[in-house]
Amino acid sequence: MTQNGAKTQSIGSVKKIAPKGDAETVQKMRLRLWINMLRTTRHIENTLRERFKSDFEATLPRFDVMASLFRNPDGMTMTHLSESLMVSNGNVTGIVERLVDEGLVNRTAHDTDRRTAIVVLTPEGLSTFSEMAEEHHAWINELLEPIPQGEIQHLTELLQELRDAQTVELHKTRQAKRKKKD
Amino acid sequence: MTQNGAKTQSIGSVKKIAPKGDAETVQKMRLRLWINMLRTTRHIENTLRERFKSDFEATLPRFDVMASLFRNPDGMTMTHLSESLMVSNGNVTGIVERLVDEGLVNRTAHDTDRRTAIVVLTPEGLSTFSEMAEEHHAWINELLEPIPQGEIQHLTELLQELRDAQTVELHKTRQAKRKKKD
DNA sequence: CTAAAAATATTTAAGCTTAAAACATTTTTC
DNA sequence: GAAAAATGTTTTAAGCTTAAATATTTTTAG
Numbered sequence: 001m002t003q004n005g006a007k008t009q010s011i012g013s014v015k016k017i018a019p020k021g022d023a024e025t026v027q028k029m030r031l032r033l034w035i036n037m038l039r040t041t042r043h044i045e046n047t048l049r050e051r052f053k054s055d056f057e058a059t060l061p062r063f064d065v066m067a068s069l070f071r072n073p074d075g076m077t078m079t080h081l082s083e084s085l086m087v088s089n090g091n092v093t094g095i096v097e098r099l100v101d102e103g104l105v106n107r108t109a110h111d112t113d114r115r116t117a118i119v120v121l122t123p124e125g126l127s128t129f130s131e132m133a134e135e136h137h138a139w140i141n142e143l144l145e146p147i148p149q150g151e152i153q154h155l156t157e158l159l160q161e162l163r164d165a166q167t168v169e170l171h172k173t174r175q176a177k178r179k180k181k182d
Numbered sequence: 183m184t185q186n187g188a189k190t191q192s193i194g195s196v197k198k199i200a201p202k203g204d205a206e207t208v209q210k211m212r213l214r215l216w217i218n219m220l221r222t223t224r225h226i227e228n229t230l231r232e233r234f235k236s237d238f239e240a241t242l243p244r245f246d247v248m249a250s251l252f253r254n255p256d257g258m259t260m261t262h263l264s265e266s267l268m269v270s271n272g273n274v275t276g277i278v279e280r281l282v283d284e285g286l287v288n289r290t291a292h293d294t295d296r297r298t299a300i301v302v303l304t305p306e307g308l309s310t311f312s313e314m315a316e317e318h319h320a321w322i323n324e325l326l327e328p329i330p331q332g333e334i335q336h337l338t339e340l341l342q343e344l345r346d347a348q349t350v351e352l353h354k355t356r357q358a359k360r361k362k363k364d
Numbered sequence: 365c366t367a368a369a370a371a372t373a374t375t376t377a378a379g380c381t382t383a384a385a386a387c388a389t390t391t392t393t394c
Numbered sequence: 395g396a397a398a399a400a401t402g403t404t405t406t407a408a409g410c411t412t413a414a415a416t417a418t419t420t421t422t423a424g
Contacts, residue, residue: 029334030326031319034226036341041223042268043345044216049412061380078403086224088382093404095380115389115402137213144212146347147340152211155337158329159218163225165328231382243410260373270412275374277410297372297419 044143051139056132061087061095062104063136066121066129069105075120077110104128226325233321238314243269243277244286245318248303248311251287257302259292286310 045060052058068084069076076084082092096119099105104125110116121129147155227242234240250266251258258266264274278301281287286307292298303311329337 026331026334027319027323029338030329031322033329033334033338033341034322034326036338037219037223038227039268040341040345041219043348045220046268047348053413059379079401086221086228087380089402090383090404090406091381098379110402113390113402117403137209140213140216141209143348144216144344146344147212147215149208151340152208152215155340156211156215156218158333158337159215159222162326162328163222166225166229166325235383241409261371269410271373272375272413273411280409295372295420299373 047143048136048139051135052132055135056128058132061091062099063129063132065092065095065099066104066125067133069119069121070126070129070133073120075108075118077116077118081119099125229325230318230321233317234314237317238310240314243273244281245311245314247274247277247281248286248307249315251301251303252308252311252315255302257290257300259298259300263301281307 049060052060052063064085065081068081072080078089078092078096081096082089085092096105096107100107104122105119106122107117107119110118144152231242234242234245246267247263250263254262260271260274260278263278264271267274278287278289282289286304287301288304289299289301292300326334
């Protein structure tokens with residue numbers, strides 16, 4: 001039903017009808033796409049959560065923090081973590097706290113700046129993460145298998161661009177704000 | 183850097199090198215895609231949350247429930263809502279409770295089945311939702327604007343297929359379980 | 365018909381999440 | 395060098411979220 005009008009494709013003088021390029025139609029398609037993005041990521045996240053729980057007694061947020069730390073062996077500040085995971089600052093405090101309790105990460109003071117906390121994986125955290133990461137890798141590979149190989153790269157870039165576009169907007173806003181101040 | 187090897191495309195006997203089809207590379211690309219899916223949806227959700235809060239003093243989960251109810255004018259059961267939103271049953275209980283407190287939805291008993299609760303939008307809920315939906319529609323349109331029009335439909339289908347693939351797996355498992363029982 | 369199983373919804377405990385406020389420290393400004 | 399601004403983190407209150415346990419009702423199997 002949403003695909004009707006395809007027949008009028010190459011018929012002359014159909015601008016008024018032209019359903020595919022119609023602004024309202026495009027808007028509705030974007031909305032539908034968004035709902036599908038949401039549902040699909042939610043679906044995958046639900047699957048991952050269940051598996052982390054049953055196989056490792058672990059949670060997704062804790063895995064995400066550990067993955068960030070793994071990619072930053074010299075340690076990360078709380079702010080760095082929060083930006084990297086795109087969650088609030090206070091959120092990270094709680095998750096790191098629990099990881100400290102479990103002996104998976106250490107939180108130490110910065111050498112010169114006493115405001116700053118540096119978080120690193122402990123050796124146990126590293127080994128625990130490695131096990132989980134291997135499984136996680138396999139799960140993602142399985143869950144994303146239906147996506148044609150030839151499209152993976154393109155899709156990744158598309159999503160990246162989507163975020164970048166917003167970031168540019170953000171910069172514009174910040175510049176505008178700064179200008180107002182001057 | 184991740185795009186090297188493209189040159190070897192049509193050179194004879196390069197199977198050993200052929201980096202693009204390499205199984206490990208594909209796995210890593212899938213992982214990268216997943217991380218990008220997650221970050222992009224999270225980014226958009228964060229934006230929507232902020233705007234719902236500042237413009238309507240509303241939350242995303244409550245909007246989602248109302249949107250589901252809007253699409254089902256005859257009302258929905260709690261289970262139907264929970265399945266539609268892909269969140270847990272108990273979760274819906276709390277959100278609906280708050281919506282009832284705000285006078286935006288009603289929860290009534292089912293005619294014949296006394297276990298079942300039927301949730302519907304109140305007139306006020308309908309009018310509140312309509313206002314929010316219009317803005318929401320515009321926001322999504324703005325945030326997804328960088329996606330080429332020609333790809334929206336295809337992308338939507340791709341994501342749909344991704345979910346459907348898992349659902350089929352699920353059915354297989356259920357059938358297996360049933361078989362064991364017999 | 366009735367006991368067992370299944371379905372519907374809520375409650376509970378624990379954890380995740382946010383925005384805003386509070387706090388601590390460092391840097392900048394005058 | 396003190397006041398102000400900025401930076402880094404935690405705390406707080408409210409809400410979201412899940413899995414598991416519970417309560418109630420309906421359906422099913424015998």
